[in-house]
Amino acid sequence: MAARRRPTDAELAILRVLWAQGPSTVREVAEEMGREGAYTTVLKLLQIMTGKGLVRRDESARTHVYRAARSERATQRQLVRDLADRAFGGSAGRLAMQALAARKVSPQELAEIREWLAEQEGQREGA
């Protein structure tokens, strides 16, 4: 198995479009990205990403359709783990704390965290 590398910036930008729009053609991706992506640049990136296994390509039609190989969720988890390892001594908890301190957190997110915390405590008591 190949060691998993994290997506580069340009690759991530493309993945974001694919996650938001679902399977897309080169043109659809390029247009969504606006001036940031000349058509052939996006095409080249998608070809490279296909080689890396970051996206899957449907070649049944002449105009190929690309989709993200891994879910947004899974990719986010990978990126978080990676950052935790590189800059937080492997501690996801400390990373989370920095994230909470770094920006305003919406009420909804606050509720989710409260819920998560309650879940954790429930497990603790249950054990």
Place this chain on the structure above:
Amino acid sequence: MAARRRPTDAELAILRVLWAQGPSTVREVAEEMGREGAYTTVLKLLQIMTGKGLVRRDESARTHVYRAARSERATQRQLVRDLADRAFGGSAGRLAMQALAARKVSPQELAEIREWLAEQEGQREGA
């Protein structure tokens, strides 16, 4: 002012040593990093990092002493913001949730999060 770029992997590895050990010579950094860093490689990196403003160099002695220009905290915050922007639509809260889901969180970290949450709610009620 130059736009702030995030430290590369190799740069971050060196910064970790400087944060842990405090101001250090090239040799001290290289030895701490073990076989990962041939002496001149570390030297070159530190020279480049000096140019970028990532580290400060004390040249008063023949053997230069390097220290991190920014605190570990501040750098972590920058990296978290950066990742939030690139992969979480700018939402630090969602990043935090993924971090909490990604790895086991220690009891101490759990306590810190509980504390943070209480603080948030206190602010809300106080307002």
Place this chain on the structure above:
DNA sequence: ACATCTCTACGAATGCCTTCGTATAGTTTC
């Protein structure tokens, strides 16, 4: 003084990322 050790500086090689231009082939329109 000489050999030896340590330090910095510099250059160059390698490889990846990103971008874009051009070639080529299939499709549509008149």
Place this chain on the structure above:
DNA sequence: GAAACTATACGAAGGCATTCGTAGAGATGT
């Protein structure tokens, strides 16, 4: 069927990251 359009493939350039070798200045020990 010719022209115009749209698609993929490919190559190459430019830049940055990373690594290491070598040169040369300064210190040290005998």
